[in-house]
Amino acid sequence: xxxxxxxxxxxxLTEGREGEPDITLTAPRRGSVQAQIxxxxxxxxxxxxxNAEERRRWSIQKDIPWDKTSPNASDLTADIVQSFxxxxxxxxxxxxxxxxxxxxxxxxxxxxxxxxxxxxKHSIVLEEWLIRSGKRTEQEMRDFERQLxxxxxxxxxxxxxxxxxxxxxxxxxxxxxxxxxxxxxxxxGDEALSRTLRWVSSDESAHYNxxxxxxxxxxxxxxxxxxxxxxxxxDHFSMPAHALIPNWEARGQQIEEAGIxxxxxxxxxxxxxxxxxxxxxxxxxxxxxxxxxEADEIADRTEQSAEDARNGEKGRAYSLATHSSPSRxxxxxx
Ligand SMILES: [Fe+2]
Ligand SMILES: [Fe+2]
Numbered sequence: 416x417x418x419x420x421x422x423x424x425x426x427x428l429t430e431g432r433e434g435e436p437d438i439t440l441t442a443p444r445r446g447s448v449q450a451q452i453x454x455x456x457x458x459x460x461x462x463x464x465x466n467a468e469e470r471r472r473w474s475i476q477k478d479i480p481w482d483k484t485s486p487n488a489s490d491l492t493a494d495i496v497q498s499f500x501x502x503x504x505x506x507x508x509x510x511x512x513x514x515x516x517x518x519x520x521x522x523x524x525x526x527x528x529x530x531x532x533x534x535x536k537h538s539i540v541l542e543e544w545l546i547r548s549g550k551r552t553e554q555e556m557r558d559f560e561r562q563l564x565x566x567x568x569x570x571x572x573x574x575x576x577x578x579x580x581x582x583x584x585x586x587x588x589x590x591x592x593x594x595x596x597x598x599x600x601x602x603x604g605d606e607a608l609s610r611t612l613r614w615v616s617s618d619e620s621a622h623y624n625x626x627x628x629x630x631x632x633x634x635x636x637x638x639x640x641x642x643x644x645x646x647x648x649x650d651h652f653s654m655p656a657h658a659l660i661p662n663w664e665a666r667g668q669q670i671e672e673a674g675i676x677x678x679x680x681x682x683x684x685x686x687x688x689x690x691x692x693x694x695x696x697x698x699x700x701x702x703x704x705x706x707x708x709e710a711d712e713i714a715d716r717t718e719q720s721a722e723d724a725r726n727g728e729k730g731r732a733y734s735l736a737t738h739s740s741p742s743r744x745x746x747x748x749x
Pocket of ligand 1: 589
């Protein structure tokens with residue numbers, strides 16, 4: 416795995432936090448665990464929304480240099496763009512089924528509304544590039560869409576906590592897909608596609624950031640249950656809708672052979688960085704199913720980061736002090 420991959424991973428992990436000011440919540444929170452979690456979700460949503468409105472909105476019409484599609488863009492790139500657009504196309508199922516699950520949580524439900532708006536642009540802009548570049552006709556895209564929506568996506572996990580862990584992993588993986596595809600678009604000199612993927616991956620990074628904060632809230636307040644769910648979800652993770660998309664086996668192979676994403680990347684570029692990013696303890700990592708050596712490696716880095724933060728080398732600490740039991744007494748950075 417190249418250092419370029421590592422930089423791509425790092426960008427997804429951190430870019431979504433830019434512009435969302437970090438705070439330290441020193442005052443103890445009140446109320447039941449559930450009430451505290453909900454309060455954090457809504458606060459995370461407000462920060463996410465403010466940042467999106469102020470810094471991250473983009474226009475399909477105005478912010479893509481559509482006259483700069485490249486005749487050198489390859490058919491393979493077009494195939495991969497279409498595969499990714501197919502995953503985005505199940506948006507009606509993603510939005511309404513997750514909304515049903517989280518409708519009692521204002522933070523998550525409001526986030527879900529905004530998430531749906533942003534994801535709808537991803538589907539549209541990828542399709543726009545396929546048509547404007549001449550790689551597909553409008554009729555071909557309409558036929559493709561009809562074929563896709565003949566199938567229906569269902570929730571892969573049952574509980575809100577498991578689903579938020581799932582979407583954390585999925586957003587990280589999706590961000591990596593687009594960041595790596597963007598590299599290919601740059602090599603082929605397609606500025607329209609490159610800019611498109613820049614905007615899209617920036618959205619995915621912000622989505623990842625909201626979800627990771629939410630998982631951290633669960634980890635702080637329901638640690639044992641959350642670690643068990645992290646293990647369960649990682650053990651059963653697969654990307655959304657692949658089983659529903661025609662010829663996914665061939666499509667997935669194309670994506671992997673192009674060096675964009677594949678099962679081999681999953682452990683090193685998805686699971687490991689996310690677990691490190693959660694900042695959970697050595698014991699929790701082992702409980703989450705990690706081999707001892709890997710857990711120790713991640714825990715060593717996490718402890719070093721915490722030490723650096725304490726020494727003021729990393730000034731940005733948005734943290735949550737929890738207080739209701741000794742096991743919840745950790746300071747968790749969000
Ligand atoms: Fe997306
Ligand atoms: Fe996303």
